[in-house]
Amino acid sequence: MKLLAQIKQSIESYLLKTHGIAEDAQLILSDLNHADFQYNGALKFAKQLGVAPLKIAEEIVEQLTQYVQDVEIKAVAPGYVNFIYTQSYIEDALAPLVTGDVKPNIVDKKRIMVEYTDPNTFKVFHIGHLMTNAIGESLARLFEYGGHDVIRANYQGDVGRHIAQAIYGVLNGDIQRPADDAPLKEKTEYLGKCYVYGAQQFEASDDAKAKIREINAHIYNNDNEEINAWNQKGRNWSLERFEELYKILNTKFNYYFFESQTAPIGLEKVKANIPSVFVESDGAIVFKGEEYGLHTRVFINKEGLPTYEAKDVGLAYLKHEKEPKLNISITVTANEQAEYFKVMKKAVECIDLKIASPMMHVYHGMMSGPGGKKMSSRKGDVVTGESLIEDAMERAREVIEEHYKDKKTAAEKDAIAEAVAVAAIKFTILKQDSSKNIMFDLEKALSFEGDSGPYLLYTNARLCSIIRKSSGLMNVLGRMFSAKKSDPVGELERVLMQFPIVAERAVEAMESHRITTYALELSRAINSWYGSHKVIGSGEYEAYRLRVVQAAQQTLKTCIELLGMKAVEEM
């Protein structure tokens, strides 16, 4: 927003000229009881300059008052500079909010790749994938909103021991195979069961362990027809099923990378850097992280096969080959990989600094159930990402069915139920600082009351309903507006004005939960306003209030979409 940028710049130039301080003057939100926003630099520099903070604040106010008329500026003890928008400025500022033209003020545009979701063929899509997907997608949307160039990538595991374990299960387990024309979901469930069986046998029996190793070697060498056929078939089933899920989750990717592509590249890069970076140890090729305060990890195992580590080295090269001009290359995973990622990145750095420098790890906490237990895909007995989506949809369908009875077609109701279910799940994941662990309470996530995804959608739908009912008026709003009466600016208008500052900070800090928190606050303000302001039929206030409704709806919709949800107009 122009005004904010102008104020920021004025403060910066004042500090530089008068006090010789080069400062990135951050304007921050204030408690609405005090002001709309504030600058706290006077408190920060008072000591350093040997001047009373209030005096500096007063000087800043004096400086700014010369240039700026749209806000009231006050210096307040002990040294805050408070800014309060004028009524007329807020009335004017509603217009760009209505059209959605408010964008964060990000100067430094970057090219950013975000890699997220990363499920493995033959395995179920579990809750961790759901989390990574929700977080990665909302980050990507945030970056786009901030004006950055965004590339979405998904790195799917289609080789490795887990496949061998699954195929062992297919060939040796006594598990009912689905028919050729069975739904994809049944097919992938079958593969999941085979994997669980194979993984259990791997631990339980030396004979199975040997056979699985053999199968794994066959996969890498591509030299056994039956194994190849199952590998192909299972891979296709899984990938097609994942696409169904991505669609439900409102995600699309620009690039799909596969471990089968990265493995040979990684193998070659690692081998080419022995012994300068990697060394042989106990029959394996390892990277000694201890020299950098990290730990040692195996990149090529005894059998000469690349591990996850080597494949990730290959992935780094593959990304660079496809997108050589990346400023930032983000990988979103669970925090259990935090230490791993440091070692892997350091190894890539030792090979080629240029490849490693954009690499950045964004990790999220682990999700646990109300019992506090880790949710794992290895033991079988778990809530999966798929089952969670299904449960949520089923619950949402009941409510929607109850609400609409036979007023809408089944397809319409289904679409609404899907949007509500996805919002419920994503909200739970995105409502808090994502690096912390998440306690997932199924009941609470699906609840339609209080802090929840459905609450945001409901608020939006309420506003849409008013807009629909006033469609005739909307067209003439522009010319009616200035001639009619406005309400005194209240909480809702002022919360709306906070959006640019919130969005800017969310983009810079890469923190989607700031959008969630704001969306909740906005929704509360909207519902509260709704209770005390009649819109349609409010006579001379109608035009102004409709504009407030439009600005609020547009802003809330933007928030909902930044979180990767669908802002349905009815629910």
Add this chain to the structure above:
RNA sequence: GCUUUCGUAGUUCAAUGGAUAGAACGCGGGUUUGCGGUACCCGUGAUCUAGGUUCGAUUCCUAGCGAGAGCACCA
């Protein structure tokens, strides 16, 4: 053991080193002829402990206690 992340109402979460620590659920009490009550309003209640830095600490530093995660051929 080492490394790492975290510790805020009864519960689940907020708060660039700044003003009276902000919500939701729960609990108690209210609001309807006005556009969607899946809403709104009022009340209730919290910064793990001990030091330190600072005009000022939930935030930064140190130690302790407690919880999660990682630490060699899985991903």
